[in-house]
Amino acid sequence: MIISTIAFYLFAAMTIASAFMVISAKNPVHSVLYLILAFFNSAALFVLLGAEFLAMILVVVYVGAVAVLFLFVVMMLDINFAELRQGFLQYLPIGGLVGIILLIELILVVSGWVLSPEALDVSSQVAPLTSGLTNTEQLGQIIYTDYAYLFQIAGMILLVAMIGAIVLTNRKRAGVRKQNIATQVYRRPEESMAVRKVEPGQGV
Amino acid sequence: MAEFWDFYLLPALIIVGQILLIVVPLLVAVAYLTLYERKVMAVMQLRKGPNVVGPFGLLQPIADGAKLFFKETVVPTGANKVLFLLAPMVTFILSLIAWAVIPFDEGMVLADINVGGLYLFAISSLGVYGIIVAGWASNSRYPFLGALRSAAQMVSYEVSIGFVIVTVLLCAGTLNLSGIVLSQKGDLGLLNWWFIPLFPMFIIFFVSILAETNRHPFDLPEAEAELVAGYQTEYSSMAFALFFLGEYANMILMSGICTILFLGGWLPPADWAIFTWIPGVIWFGIKIAILLFVFIWVRATLPRYRYDQLMRLGWKVFLPFSLLWVVVTAGFLVYFDKIPA
Numbered sequence: 001m002i003i004s005t006i007a008f009y010l011f012a013a014m015t016i017a018s019a020f021m022v023i024s025a026k027n028p029v030h031s032v033l034y035l036i037l038a039f040f041n042s043a044a045l046f047v048l049l050g051a052e053f054l055a056m057i058l059v060v061v062y063v064g065a066v067a068v069l070f071l072f073v074v075m076m077l078d079i080n081f082a083e084l085r086q087g088f089l090q091y092l093p094i095g096g097l098v099g100i101i102l103l104i105e106l107i108l109v110v111s112g113w114v115l116s117p118e119a120l121d122v123s124s125q126v127a128p129l130t131s132g133l134t135n136t137e138q139l140g141q142i143i144y145t146d147y148a149y150l151f152q153i154a155g156m157i158l159l160v161a162m163i164g165a166i167v168l169t170n171r172k173r174a175g176v177r178k179q180n181i182a183t184q185v186y187r188r189p190e191e192s193m194a195v196r197k198v199e200p201g202q203g204v
Numbered sequence: 205m206a207e208f209w210d211f212y213l214l215p216a217l218i219i220v221g222q223i224l225l226i227v228v229p230l231l232v233a234v235a236y237l238t239l240y241e242r243k244v245m246a247v248m249q250l251r252k253g254p255n256v257v258g259p260f261g262l263l264q265p266i267a268d269g270a271k272l273f274f275k276e277t278v279v280p281t282g283a284n285k286v287l288f289l290l291a292p293m294v295t296f297i298l299s300l301i302a303w304a305v306i307p308f309d310e311g312m313v314l315a316d317i318n319v320g321g322l323y324l325f326a327i328s329s330l331g332v333y334g335i336i337v338a339g340w341a342s343n344s345r346y347p348f349l350g351a352l353r354s355a356a357q358m359v360s361y362e363v364s365i366g367f368v369i370v371t372v373l374l375c376a377g378t379l380n381l382s383g384i385v386l387s388q389k390g391d392l393g394l395l396n397w398w399f400i401p402l403f404p405m406f407i408i409f410f411v412s413i414l415a416e417t418n419r420h421p422f423d424l425p426e427a428e429a430e431l432v433a434g435y436q437t438e439y440s441s442m443a444f445a446l447f448f449l450g451e452y453a454n455m456i457l458m459s460g461i462c463t464i465l466f467l468g469g470w471l472p473p474a475d476w477a478i479f480t481w482i483p484g485v486i487w488f489g490i491k492i493a494i495l496l497f498v499f500i501w502v503r504a505t506l507p508r509y510r511y512d513q514l515m516r517l518g519w520k521v522f523l524p525f526s527l528l529w530v531v532v533t534a535g536f537l538v539y540f541d542k543i544p545a
Contacts, residue, residue, distance in 0.1 A: 056322035064329030075340050134318045
């Protein structure tokens, strides 16, 4: 028990510290690396909660895929970050305002303010968990059985977003030399090679 | 004080002992894999291979290790020192921690977790960081190009690896690696293993792990003709050795995963007495050694892929095919009511 408490405070502190470093690090590549550290610590917190499936998915999706793309883009971009930082004080009030609103909302949720009895009913209706199953199976039942249609709709929205992104950024470029693999595979030496006897002083 | 010893210190010591029992033989295996590779390649190319240090060159890996150890670690000017030294460590550590969930025999596993398959997938998808950070921190052109190539390549092939794992999971009905091996147990021995019903996926998985470990014919990140040595260009001494060890440990790890998913893990190929006498660990080792032989065989035989061909193979051939095969497998299981409980 003591160990898990110590582990919780360690991981929680690390998450907050690395999240702070994400926004305060000078070098954007360092920011992304701190972001990855934050993801890892949140995954560890999930493990402490007994949600090992969510922990692994967090690492696979965010660290293994999303953060790699972030790192990719940040490394390739050539932005003058000192220039970007100049507007910091100018945007501080509005950023602070957003932060305060978020904080107030969180306090409202956590302190259990109830606006109407119906709202209380809704918030207490958590999806029932079948005991005796691992959390992977429980999640699978809830997502793919109970809420299969909602899940399908979410998938369709993501698909539309993906196709939209491809359509918006895809442009036909002239003069690109592409290899047609089928043609390449069907090539035979007789069609593409000729052996000639070259007479001295005459050339082909 | 006695309570502290019983509940915290003793279990911790036992776990450390188990970790050493896995890591030390693994590092020896890595050292001798380099010799295995050189010897096998030499035979394939009608040479003798290393034969000077020790009998049959058996001490060659130790000599190589000692040589690397006594070299000077050079950190280039302009390199990001912390990240430059962190990158090889990340590669090496990631290649070791995945072994925590690998079952060597029935019950012979450090952490028998429920989501073992996902854990392995997560760890193998992190391998790209060591390389990309190394390329960036070197502050040099060739390593950076090599790192970018490698990142793109590993991300592309992970997708089809994920789908292959999903197919096996559908058939096995569990994410636990021991469970996956036990699902291949049956009267038919070898014919019960998943590589028979899922043969196309077995091939895709093997080709994808070649790409994932940056081995021939997909070794574009370190294509010496174009990129000097890719992301390793600026590394020397132990930092280089860590990359090297990491790469070879990853080869063994990926062969191990392939063995667990498709070749029945520790199970003997037939239920005959002479086979069942041999312990499961030995069978597991033999299967890994066979897959590693294929790794080396491919290296000695095939020329390197061109970058666009590599991307085409990953995204336009493997991804649609493995996606289709997931749907076909799932449909088959549902239609014939064969979904494992």
